[in-house]
Amino acid sequence: MRITLLAVGKTDSKELVSLMESLEKRLPAFIRFERKELPDVKNAKNLPEMELKNAEADLILSQLGSGDSLIILDEKGEEFTSVEFSKFLDRQMTHSVKHLVFCIGGAFGFSDKIYHLHPQKVALSKMTFTHQMVRLFFIEQLYRAFSILQGKPYHNE
Amino acid sequence: MRITLLAVGKTDSKELVSLMESLEKRLPAFIRFERKELPDVKNAKNLPEMELKNAEADLILSQLGSGDSLIILDEKGEEFTSVEFSKFLDRQMTHSVKHLVFCIGGAFGFSDKIYHLHPQKVALSKMTFTHQMVRLFFIEQLYRAFSILQGKPYHNE
Numbered sequence: 401m402r403i404t405l406l407a408v409g410k411t412d413s414k415e416l417v418s419l420m421e422s423l424e425k426r427l428p429a430f431i432r433f434e435r436k437e438l439p440d441v442k443n444a445k446n447l448p449e450m451e452l453k454n455a456e457a458d459l460i461l462s463q464l465g466s467g468d469s470l471i472i473l474d475e476k477g478e479e480f481t482s483v484e485f486s487k488f489l490d491r492q493m494t495h496s497v498k499h500l501v502f503c504i505g506g507a508f509g510f511s512d513k514i515y516h517l518h519p520q521k522v523a524l525s526k527m528t529f530t531h532q533m534v535r536l537f538f539i540e541q542l543y544r545a546f547s548i549l550q551g552k553p554y555h556n557e
Numbered sequence: 558m559r560i561t562l563l564a565v566g567k568t569d570s571k572e573l574v575s576l577m578e579s580l581e582k583r584l585p586a587f588i589r590f591e592r593k594e595l596p597d598v599k600n601a602k603n604l605p606e607m608e609l610k611n612a613e614a615d616l617i618l619s620q621l622g623s624g625d626s627l628i629i630l631d632e633k634g635e636e637f638t639s640v641e642f643s644k645f646l647d648r649q650m651t652h653s654v655k656h657l658v659f660c661i662g663g664a665f666g667f668s669d670k671i672y673h674l675h676p677q678k679v680a681l682s683k684m685t686f687t688h689q690m691v692r693l694f695f696i697e698q699l700y701r702a703f704s705i706l707q708g709k710p711y712h713n714e
Contacts, residue, residue: 415572475638482685508713525682527698528639528712537694541684555685556665 401493401500402432403542406463407535408456408506409440416536423539430546435535436463444506453511460503460514468499470518472510473538475528477521482555486545488522504534558650558657559589560699563620564692565613565663566597573693580696587703592692593620601663610668617660617671625656627675629667630695632685634678639712643702645679661691 411417420435427433441447441455464470469492480488492500502522505514515521524537547554568574577592584590598604598612621627626649637645649657659679662671672678681694704711 413576415575418572419570479683481632481683485684524684526636526638527642527681528701529694529697533693533697536690537686540686540690544685 401497402434404433404499404501405435405504405535405538405542406460406501407435407437407504408460408531410437411532411535413532416532419536420539423536423543427539427543427546430543430550433539433542435539438463441506449508450511452506453508454513456506457511457513461517464501465499468501469497470501470503470520472514472518472521473502473504473524473534474509474521475523475526477523479523479526482541482544483548485522485541486548489542489545490549502538504531504538507531558654559591561590561656561658562592562661562692562695562699563617563658564592564594564661565617565688567594568689568692570689573689576693577696580693580700584696584700584703587700587707590696590699592696595620598663606665607668609663610665611670613663614668614670618674621658622656625658626654627658627660627677629671629675629678630659630661630681630691631666631678632680632683634680636680636683639698639701640705642679642698643705646699646702647706659695661688661695664688 411420424433424435438456438459441452441459444452444455447455460470489500503510503514503518524534524541529537544555568577581590581592595613595616598609598616601609601612604612646657660667660671660675681691681698686694701712
């Protein structure tokens with residue numbers, strides 16, 4: 401299995417990039433992982449919210465190959481503890497998922513189109529974090545999940 | 558009301574410090590806030606987990622003034638959405654809490670002593686994040702909460 405984190409918009413903080421990269425350097429020991437940042441929609445600031453979300457949805461959907469499994473990261477999604485999340489990932493591998501794509505939306509979240517086509521939602525928290533910081537939280541959680549699955553000393557219960 | 562974030566151990570990443578500071582610069586418009594990092598317990602690496610947690614507990618308790626209200630940040634605590642968390646903070650102000658202290662434990666969490674004396678727990682997530690990153694998540698959530706209470710355009714529902 402390989403995992404992609406698909407995010408709308410570039411990461412605008414060099415600190416966040418640096419923190420993500422230090423985890424991403426260690427992830428290949430566990431899993432093939434890629435962070436893919438989609439370009440911002442042109443003229444985004446002047447678009448009505450709905451139009452912006454639809455344009456972002458088209459961009460997201462254009463990235464998916466047939467057979468890819470898309471999971472939306474959304475605070476209204478299913479919550480897991482870190483151990484439960486590691487088991488969730490393990491189940492995906494057991495079910496022969498080849499490419500698991502987690503997606504973080506733009507500042508306004510996702511359009512209904514995305515929710516209808518890809519109803520599976522996971523929440524990192526009930527709280528709303530910036531769509532920029534969530535990238536770091538997710539990558540840390542992914543690293544933690546695989547360290548749990550492989551019995552490495554990173555996670556303390 | 559003023560709010561303190563009490564954390565065990567220095568923040569070891571300059572990127573995290575920089576991200577926290579950029580939010581802390583903007584917090585005084587909303588609330589008097591201080592991040593207070595307690596020194597690491599001496600010889601921590603060689604102490605049994607229980608002894609380390611007890612030493613950290615003594616350090617935490619020594620920081621509290623009479624009348625301070627301590628809330629433990631712990632993944633087993635009560636969960637809020639960002640809007641609910643803003644209402645929680647608002648209720649503290651309504652109840653004339655003068656000094657609200659949120660506390661992040663060390664790598665192994667808190668000793669039972671702390672839980673017995675200060676049973677109020679809030680969870681930023683059911684997931685476990687590093688006790689370093691949680692500092693940033695908390696400060697962002699605090700900034701978000703007050704921007705919600707004051708009707709500022711930061712949080713998108």
